[in-house]
Amino acid sequence: MTMTSPPHASAGGASAAPSAHTVELLYAVAYDLHSHEQWEGAARFFRALVLGVPNDERGWLGLADCHRRLGQEELAAELLGAGMIAAHPSARCAFARHGVLVALGADEAAEALEQALELGEASDDDDVRALCRDAGRRAA
Numbered sequence: 419m420t421m422t423s424p425p426h427a428s429a430g431g432a433s434a435a436p437s438a439h440t441v442e443l444l445y446a447v448a449y450d451l452h453s454h455e456q457w458e459g460a461a462r463f464f465r466a467l468v469l470g471v472p473n474d475e476r477g478w479l480g481l482a483d484c485h486r487r488l489g490q491e492e493l494a495a496e497l498l499g500a501g502m503i504a505a506h507p508s509a510r511c512a513f514a515r516h517g518v519l520v521a522l523g524a525d526e527a528a529e530a531l532e533q534a535l536e537l538g539e540a541s542d543d544d545d546v547r548a549l550c551r552d553a554g555r556r557a558a
Contacts, residue, residue, distance in 0.1 A: 455487075465481055468481055473504055475505035477501075479510060482498045482501065482515075498518060508537070515534070
């Protein structure tokens with residue numbers, strides 16, 4: 419089998435960022451597979467999204483959720499930790515990481531909640547701030 423470079427690769431081997439259309443197409447396919455509980459297939463597309471656009475938190479959240487559902491909770495927590503950083507810090511990744519760590523019974527779950535709350539409070543996204551308020555009430 420002959421391997422070829424992806425269409426967006428340059429002759430020097432470095433690849434350009436995928437177009438907005440390609441990003442949305444990857445996400446749509448990944449989301450559809452995820453909604454049909456096809457975790458491995460969805461993970462492949464979410465992984466492509468993470469590699470092509472690491473600052474898009476949807477890829478990190480989706481990829482981590484696929485691995486969580488495949489019983490790979492430790493990997494899911496690691497992916498969410500990376501997503502927190504790569505996605506210009508992502509409060510959503512932080513809250514999801516906290517949830518995975520709680521399910522694992524990990525000692526660092528409380529610290530993860532503190533991180534998530536700190537990121538959430540600094541967010542200008544109304545949905546994230548609401549998530550922060552809800553999590554704060556549950557923790558109290």
